[in-house]
Amino acid sequence: MVTKRKSSRISKKQKSYTNIPLLRTQVAWAMGLISTIGGAMFAYTWLSTGFNLLVCLGLMILIALCLLTYQRFNTYLMTLDLVNGVLIKANQGQLGSRVTGTKGLGEVGKIAWELNEFMDILENYFNEVNTCFEYAARNDFSRPTFPTALPGLLKSSLEHINRSLDAMHDNVQFISRNELTSKLYLHNTEHLIKDLQGSQMDLNRVNEQINQVGLLAVENNSSAKNTKIAVDNISYSLSTITDNVTEASEVVSVLNQDSSAISKALSTITSIADQTNLLALNASIEAARAGVHGRGFAVVADEVKALALRTKETADEIALIIGSFSERVNTITAQAEQSIELTSKANGLIDDMQTSISTLLHTAEQTTGFAAAAKRQTAGSLSKVDLIVYKQNAYRGLSNSEEQGSIDLSLIDHRDSLFGQWYYGEGSDTFSETQAFAQIEQPHINLHQTVHQAFAMLQQDWQQDKSVRNAIIDEIAQMEQSSDTLLQAIDEMVLEQA
Amino acid sequence: MRGQVVAREEQVLLDQDEFIVSKTNLKGEITYVNRTFMEISLFAEHQVMRQNHNIIRHPDMPRGVYRMMWEQLKQRQEFFGYVKNLCSDGSYYWVFANITPEFDEQGKHCGFLSVRRKPPSAAVEVIKPIYQKMCSIEASTPNKKRGEELSLAYFEEELAERNSLYQHFVIDLFQENGGAE
Numbered sequence: 083m084v085t086k087r088k089s090s091r092i093s094k095k096q097k098s099y100t101n102i103p104l105l106r107t108q109v110a111w112a113m114g115l116i117s118t119i120g121g122a123m124f125a126y127t128w129l130s131t132g133f134n135l136l137v138c139l140g141l142m143i144l145i146a147l148c149l150l151t152y153q154r155f156n157t158y159l160m161t162l163d164l165v166n167g168v169l170i171k172a173n174q175g176q177l178g179s180r181v182t183g184t185k186g187l188g189e190v191g192k193i194a195w196e197l198n199e200f201m202d203i204l205e206n207y208f209n210e211v212n213t214c215f216e217y218a219a220r221n222d223f224s225r226p227t228f229p230t231a232l233p234g235l236l237k238s239s240l241e242h243i244n245r246s247l248d249a250m251h252d253n254v255q256f257i258s259r260n261e262l263t264s265k266l267y268l269h270n271t272e273h274l275i276k277d278l279q280g281s282q283m284d285l286n287r288v289n290e291q292i293n294q295v296g297l298l299a300v301e302n303n304s305s306a307k308n309t310k311i312a313v314d315n316i317s318y319s320l321s322t323i324t325d326n327v328t329e330a331s332e333v334v335s336v337l338n339q340d341s342s343a344i345s346k347a348l349s350t351i352t353s354i355a356d357q358t359n360l361l362a363l364n365a366s367i368e369a370a371r372a373g374v375h376g377r378g379f380a381v382v383a384d385e386v387k388a389l390a391l392r393t394k395e396t397a398d399e400i401a402l403i404i405g406s407f408s409e410r411v412n413t414i415t416a417q418a419e420q421s422i423e424l425t426s427k428a429n430g431l432i433d434d435m436q437t438s439i440s441t442l443l444h445t446a447e448q449t450t451g452f453a454a455a456a457k458r459q460t461a462g463s464l465s466k467v468d469l470i471v472y473k474q475n476a477y478r479g480l481s482n483s484e485e486q487g488s489i490d491l492s493l494i495d496h497r498d499s500l501f502g503q504w505y506y507g508e509g510s511d512t513f514s515e516t517q518a519f520a521q522i523e524q525p526h527i528n529l530h531q532t533v534h535q536a537f538a539m540l541q542q543d544w545q546q547d548k549s550v551r552n553a554i555i556d557e558i559a560q561m562e563q564s565s566d567t568l569l570q571a572i573d574e575m576v577l578e579q580a
Numbered sequence: 581m582r583g584q585v586v587a588r589e590e591q592v593l594l595d596q597d598e599f600i601v602s603k604t605n606l607k608g609e610i611t612y613v614n615r616t617f618m619e620i621s622l623f624a625e626h627q628v629m630r631q632n633h634n635i636i637r638h639p640d641m642p643r644g645v646y647r648m649m650w651e652q653l654k655q656r657q658e659f660f661g662y663v664k665n666l667c668s669d670g671s672y673y674w675v676f677a678n679i680t681p682e683f684d685e686q687g688k689h690c691g692f693l694s695v696r697r698k699p700p701s702a703a704v705e706v707i708k709p710i711y712q713k714m715c716s717i718e719a720s721t722p723n724k725k726r727g728e729e730l731s732l733a734y735f736e737e738e739l740a741e742r743n744s745l746y747q748h749f750v751i752d753l754f755q756e757n758g759g760a761e
């Protein structure tokens with residue numbers, strides 16, 4: 083469409099040229115006419131007055147002048163042709179042609195120079211406009227136009243363009259900063275929440291373990307109380323046993339006295355029995371000798387009677403003693419039984435005490451275990467928090483170049499970071515035995531590397547170059563990936579050690 | 581023609597509202613100069629036509645700058661630079677030059693166009709010591725090509741120190757010192 087319009091315009095121009103007699107033909111005609119008229123006048127004078135050398139010379143000069151004029155004119159016209167050519171090309175949008183070598187061509191030369199300089203200005207104007215928009219199309223606003231030295235309207239036009247470019251630039255910068263920060267923000271919030279939830283879970287676990295420790299402490303306390311009661315009971319039982327035993331020994335000494343009394347009584351019985359025996363023998367002898375003498379017999383009979391009385395008394399005495407003896411023996415038996423019962427009771431109490439003590443020991447061990455686990459969990463949590471804080475600093479530094487503190491912290495070497503210090507120090511003391519511990523190092527190095535690379539890219543023209551912004555976002559996405567791997571490895575490490 | 585003119589310490593200033601225009605063919609031979617060119621450099625049109633553009637080259641200019649310029653132009657990219665040029669009477673003038681490739685009707689690359697403006701004097705003062713150092717690097721390196729590389733490497737260092745790129749640097753120098761008013 084465009085080319086059609088262009089060609090129709092040219093043909094229109096060419097058409098209009100055919101209607102106007104060109105200067106060159108006009109001059110040729112004029113010079114021809116002058117020469118012809120001169121020739122005719124010469125022929126007329128020759129015929130009427132004969133050959134005249136002067137007139138002939140004049141004619142020659144006239145013709146020569148005509149030729150010279152035509153030639154000179156031709157040079158002007160050729161220059162004008164050039165001027166025409168430049169204008170035609172300019173009309174077609176080609177601003178590059180100029181007219182040169184016009185020295186000594188007077189007014190025509192002046193026109194040629196004015197045209198040249200007009201073309202210089204036009205060409206420069208369009209060059210400036212085209213170039214800076216070409217740059218702007220690539221999102222590069224570093225190339226302004228240069229309005230200096232251009233005249234009036236063209237100058238103010240370029241100035242306007244510069245101002246518009248500045249506005250566009252601000253806009254693009256605003257948009258790209260927004261885009262960058264919003265993408266960063268998205269990553270950040272998404273992961274921050276996840277991270278925080280992780281920490282929360284850790285803290286819950288720690289809390290749970292601390293609760294367990296609390297319960298154990300209560301248990302320990304009550305079993306300690308039980309132990310005290312058991313020990314008290316034991317000491318009570320033992321004192322009862324002592325009392326009983328002293329009582330028993332007293333009873334035994336009484337028993338001893340009683341038994342000596344019995345043996346005395348028995349010997350009395352024995353002597354009585356001997357006397358009775360002797361008397362009975364005497365009586366039988368006397369009875370046999372006197373026969374009727376009853377008197378003697380009566381004495382013996384009295385004696386036997388008294389003896390029988392004493393014997394009865396003694397027997398009663400023995401029965402009494404034996405009665406009290408068996409009573410004492412009964413008491414001793416009962417006391418011994420009581421003692422046995424008390425001892426077995428004491429044994430039971432001692433058993434209870436032993437179980438109490440072993441429970442106490444077990445729970446104490448458990449308490450220590452829980453406390454150690456809680457400590458590891460806390461160490462893991464703290465190291466995670468270090469990483470989260472590192473990432474937060476990276477996000478802050480990337481979104482705002484004035485956050486120098488955050489930037490410095492982000493650019494720190496992985497060994498010097500808080501996490502690095504822990505990992506290569508205290509952390510390694512606690513966890514170096516675990517498999518997961520070794521798996522932590524690489525993602526941690528990657529985490530720092532991606533952050534460092536993202537910051538390096540900020541040095542490039544990220545405001546104008548979308549690809550740089552995307553590359554920064556890519557690095558941050560990778561950072562989050564490393565961070566995920568890292569956090570997972572920390573969890574595994576804590577679990578593994580448990 | 582080059583080498584006939586002996587440089588001397590006299591500066592000619594370009595006017596704020598003038599620019600110098602010249603065009604060359606692909607070989608760098610002049611095909612057009614405007615009147616401002618002739619007025620300031622004191623060369624007549626016929627003296628410069630078909631001559632290489634180095635006819636106005638000043639000895640104080642480091643070769644590295646032209647090398648960079650040609651590399652830029654070969655990639656069909658415009659070049660900006662501060663240039664010290666020689667007049668036919670040995671005096672000199674500073675310009676802020678912009679050189680662009682030119683294309684004919686068929687879109688074929690046919691030559692180069694240079695438009696030069698008056699540079700802010702503060703910008704020239706920044707450039708001068710850099711060019712001097714570049715010249716001395718080139719003078720002390722026997723191998724010509726190596727000298728240009730070294731002097732350009734030095735320029736790169738200067739740019740890195742300023743945390744800038746060449747084109748940004750020269751344009752900023754022009755703009756910041758009121759080049760565009």
Ligand SMILES: Cc1cc2nc3c(=O)[nH]c(=O)nc-3n(C[C@H](O)[C@H](O)[C@H](O)COP(=O)(O)O)c2cc1C
Pocket residue numbers: 602603604608632633634635636637638641643646663665679692693694
């Ligand atoms: C369009 C155009 C304009 C140029 N303008 C200048 C100029 O103003 N001054 C200059 O010294 N060289 C200019 N040159 C570069 C010269 O052609 C040449 O490369 C330079 O002077 C170095 O010359 P040398 O290689 O002989 O040392 C220009 C080149 C082109 C294509």
